[in-house]
Amino acid sequence: xxxxxxxxxxxxxxxxxxxxxxxxxxxxxxxxxxxxxxxxxxxxxxxxxxxxxxxxxxxxxxxxxxxxxxxxxxxxxxxxxxxxxxxxxxxxxxxxxxxxxxxxxxxxxxxxxxxxxxxxxxxxxxxxxxxxxxxxxxxxxxxxxxxxxxxxxxxxxxxxxxxxxxxxxxxxxxxxxxxxxxxxxxxxxxxxxxxxxxxxxxxxxxxxxxxxxxxxxxxxxxxxxxxxxxxxxxxxxxxxxxxxxxxxxxxxxxxxxxxxxxxxxxxxxxxxxxxxxxxxxxxxxxxxxxxxxxxxxxxxxxxxxxxxxxxxxxxxxxxxxxxxxxxxxxxxxxxxxxxxxxxxxxxxxxxxxxxxxxxxxxxxxxxxxxxxxxxxxxxxxxxxxxxxxxxxxx
Numbered sequence: 001x002x003x004x005x006x007x008x009x010x011x012x013x014x015x016x017x018x019x020x021x022x023x024x025x026x027x028x029x030x031x032x033x034x035x036x037x038x039x040x041x042x043x044x045x046x047x048x049x050x051x052x053x054x055x056x057x058x059x060x061x062x063x064x065x066x067x068x069x070x071x072x073x074x075x076x077x078x079x080x081x082x083x084x085x086x087x088x089x090x091x092x093x094x095x096x097x098x099x100x101x102x103x104x105x106x107x108x109x110x111x112x113x114x115x116x117x118x119x120x121x122x123x124x125x126x127x128x129x130x131x132x133x134x135x136x137x138x139x140x141x142x143x144x145x146x147x148x149x150x151x152x153x154x155x156x157x158x159x160x161x162x163x164x165x166x167x168x169x170x171x172x173x174x175x176x177x178x179x180x181x182x183x184x185x186x187x188x189x190x191x192x193x194x195x196x197x198x199x200x201x202x203x204x205x206x207x208x209x210x211x212x213x214x215x216x217x218x219x220x221x222x223x224x225x226x227x228x229x230x231x232x233x234x235x236x237x238x239x240x241x242x243x244x245x246x247x248x249x250x251x252x253x254x255x256x257x258x259x260x261x262x263x264x265x266x267x268x269x270x271x272x273x274x275x276x277x278x279x280x281x282x283x284x285x286x287x288x289x290x291x292x293x294x295x296x297x298x299x300x301x302x303x304x305x306x307x308x309x310x311x312x313x314x315x316x317x318x319x320x321x322x323x324x325x326x327x328x329x330x331x332x333x334x335x336x337x338x339x340x341x342x343x344x345x346x347x348x349x350x351x352x353x354x355x356x357x358x359x360x361x362x363x364x365x366x367x368x369x370x371x372x373x374x375x376x377x378x379x380x381x382x383x384x385x386x387x388x389x390x391x392x393x394x
Contacts, residue, residue, distance in 0.1 A: 007137070008135070010134070011131055011134045011135060014127040014128075014130075014131070014355035014356075015335070015336045015339065015351065015352040015354055015355035016037065016038070016127065016351045016352075016355050018336070018340070019037060019339050019340060019343055019349055019350070019351065019352065020037060020038065020349070022340065022343055022344075023035060023037065023343060023349040026343070026344075026347070031347055032347060033343070033347045033348070033349055034347065034348045034349065034371065034375055034378060034379045034382070035349045035367075035370070035371070036348060036349060036350050036366045036367050036368065036371060036376075036379060037349040037350055037351050037365075037367060038367060038370070039176060039238075039322070039323050039324060039367055039369060040243055040323075040367075040369055040370050041238060041241050041243075041293065041323065041369050041370065042369065042370040042371075042372075043241035043293060044241055045240055045241045045242055045245075045278065045282075046240065046282075046285050046289055048281050048284070048285055049240060049242070049278045049281045049282055049285065052277055052278060052280070052281040053274055053277060053278050056273075056274050056277040057274065061273070062273050062274055062277065063273075064273065065269060065270050065273070066097075066270045066271070066273050066276060067270065068261060068264065068265050068269060068270050069095070069096045069097065069257075069261060069264075069270075070095070070096060070097025070249070070270065070271060070276060071097070071273075071276045071277075071280065072092070073280060074097055074276050074279055074280050074283070075092045075095040075096075075097060075249075076092045076095075077280060077283040078090070078092075078095050078097075078234075078249050078251065078283070079091060079092040079094075079095050079251065081283060082219070082221075082232060082251055086205075086208070086219040086221070086222055086232075087219065087222035088219050088221040088222050088230075088232055088251065089221075089222075089227060090221075090232070090251040091251075091253075091254055093254040093257065094251055094252045094253055094254040094256070094257040095249060095250070095251050095257070096249060096250050096252075096257055096260060096261060096264055097247065097248075097249050097270070097271045097276055097279070098247075098248045098249060098250065098264060098268065098271055099246040099247065099248070099268050099271045099272065099275075100235060100237065100246045100247065100248040101204065101206050101233050101234060101235035101237070101248035101249075102128045102132070102248070103246075103248060103264075103267070103268060104233045104248050104249060104250040105128070105129060105132050105202065105204065105233055105250075106128075106132040106135065106136070106267075107250075107260050107263040107264045107267060107268075108202065108231055108233075108250060108252070108260050108263075109132055109133065109136040109138060110136050110263050111256060111259040111260040111262070111263055112167060112168060112200050112231075112256060112259075113136065113138050113167035113168060114138075114167075115136070115137030115138065116137065116138070116139065116165065117138050117139065117165050117166070117167040118138065118139045118140075118141045118163060118165045118166045118167065119133045119138050119139070119140055119141065119166075119167060119168050119169075119170060119202075120141045120143055120158060120161055120162070120166060120168070120169040120170065121133070121140050121141065121142055121143070121170050121357070122142075122143055122144075122145050122153040122158070122170070122171070122172070123142035123143060123144055123145060123356070123357045123358070123359040123360070124145070124151075124177050124178060124326060124353065124356035124357055124359055124360040124363070125140070125142060125356050125357035125359075125360070126172050126175075126176045126177065126204065126356070127177075127355045127356055127357075129170055129172070129204070130356075130357055138167070139165070140357075141161050141166070142357050142358055142359055143157045143158050143161045144157060144359050145178065145180070145359075147317060147328065150178075150180050150317060150318065150320065151175065151178035151179075151180040151317065151326065152180060152182060152183060152186050153182070153186055153190065155186065155189040155190070155193070158189075158190065158193060159193055162193070162197050162199070166197065166199055167199065167200060168199055168200035168201065168202050169190060169193070169194055169199055169200075169201055169202070170202045170204065171187070171190060171201060171202065171203045171204070171220055172204040173187075173203075173204075173205065173207075173217065173218075173220075173321075174205075174207035174208065174210060174211050174217060174320070174321030174322040175207075175321075175322065176206075176207065176322060176324070177324060177326050177351070177353075177355075177356045177360070177365040178317070178319065178324075178325075178326040179318075179319020179320060179321055179322045179323075179324055179325055179326065180319070180320060180321075181211050181212070181215040181216075181217060181320040181321040182218075182220075183215070184218055187218055187220045187223060187226075188223060188225070190220065190226075191220055191223045191224075191225035191226040192225050194225070194226065194229055195225040195226070195229070198229075199229065200229055200230075200231065201220060201221075201226055201229055201230040201231070202230075202231050202233065203219065203220050203221055203230055203231065203232045203233065204233045205217070205219060205232060205233065205234050206233070206234055206235045206237065206238055206248075207238055207321055207322040207323070208234065208239075209238070209239040209287040209290055210238060210239075210290070210294065210297070210321055210322055210323065211320065211321035211322075212294065212297070212298060212301075212320050212321055213294075214320060215320040215321065217321065219232060221251075228253060229253075231250055231251070231252040231256065232250065232251045232252075233248065233249070233250045233251075234248060234249055234250075234251075235247070235248035235249070236248070236275075236278070236279050236282050238323075239282070239287055239290070240278075240279075240282040240285070240287075242275070242278060242279075242282070245272070245274075245275040245278060246271065246272065246275060247271055247272070247275035247276060247278065247279045248271075296372075297323070297368065297369070299373055300368040300371070300372065300373055300376060301318070301319065301325075301368060303368075303373045303376040303377060303380075304325060304366060304368050304376055305318065305325075306380070307376060307377070307379065307380030307383065308325070308327055308366075310380065310384060311380075311383055311384060311387045312387050312388060312390075312391035313329055313330040313331055313387060313390070313391040314327055314328070314329050314330075314387065315327065315328040315329070315330075323367050323368060323369030323370075324365050324366055324367040324368065324369070325365075325366050325368070326353070326356075326360075326363050326364075326365055326366075327363060327364050327365075327366055328362055328363050329362060329363065329364065330391070331390065331391070334352075334354065334361065335352035335353040335354045335360070335361055335362060335363060335364060336352040336354055338352065338364070339351065339352040339364060341386075342364075342383070342386060345386055346382040346383055346385070346386040347382060348379050348382050348383055348386075350364045350365060350366050350367075351364065351365040351366075351367075352364065353365065
């Protein structure tokens, strides 16, 4: 058989794939598995979105391509939302609608960096960003975040990581996998660094509507030092429970967006029209309907904190947004092995920390987005038995 690409073969599948495959197999066999793995909300899209999609199916144009950059009304609506709600000076000509935020990030990299250029990634790293950087032929540079400060990036370490080959700094806030919401001081420091060293800022803000009240979300693109050098990426997956509809976007300076469009057109042509129709309705509906869900997430966060703090050898860091916590454990066992043992022996599924870059090892990502308080408490009972056997009292 002819060989496949060595470059692609060097890109490692993240650990989430193995645990999710095994979890599905166990569930199919009838096992009662508690999934604290995937970052999905247990919501359905608001009914006006469903109704718009149903009506759109009856129109002949729904089954055709849209303009490659997306429906003009949707691009204008995204730009207006960024300006009005986040203070980001977005131009509709710089907005591209993509089949999800991951697609936006992957299409962006070849347009702003050359193969061999370096992309700085505060670590732990969102797993698909790490893969996208490698697939683009760029070099991921992981810079540690500070666990004791709620996984805020280390500004001195970021500055020290910049080299002549650095093209961009990626900023994910609210953060996947840590749940950190970066402070204004941190974001201002990153913006100043990017301006001083003439770097792009890639701001992944998919979880912006799920920042908790104790640390409101701030878009780095709204800061003066970041203007003209920031690409903001978002999605309707988490804000409107549209994970399966694959509709995201990026907002960039128009000249850069024209270059990204070449990649976007090659890979995707356009995002699905019916998903764009739902997204238009999502902009009209807004995100105020999420308020009860955010309150529920806070209750779940408290329940998960009680679980983690009761378990020997685990360390809780309070997430300030998104759907998960990043939990350190005191055991030499690799995180991938620990996650599989938890799944097989306790029937609780989490994501091993090594999925999130070199600095994620020794951790587990635990999602509370789709498990209510009673389910989290049941997970706690199972995990208490598991971890007390793993860390027996001396």
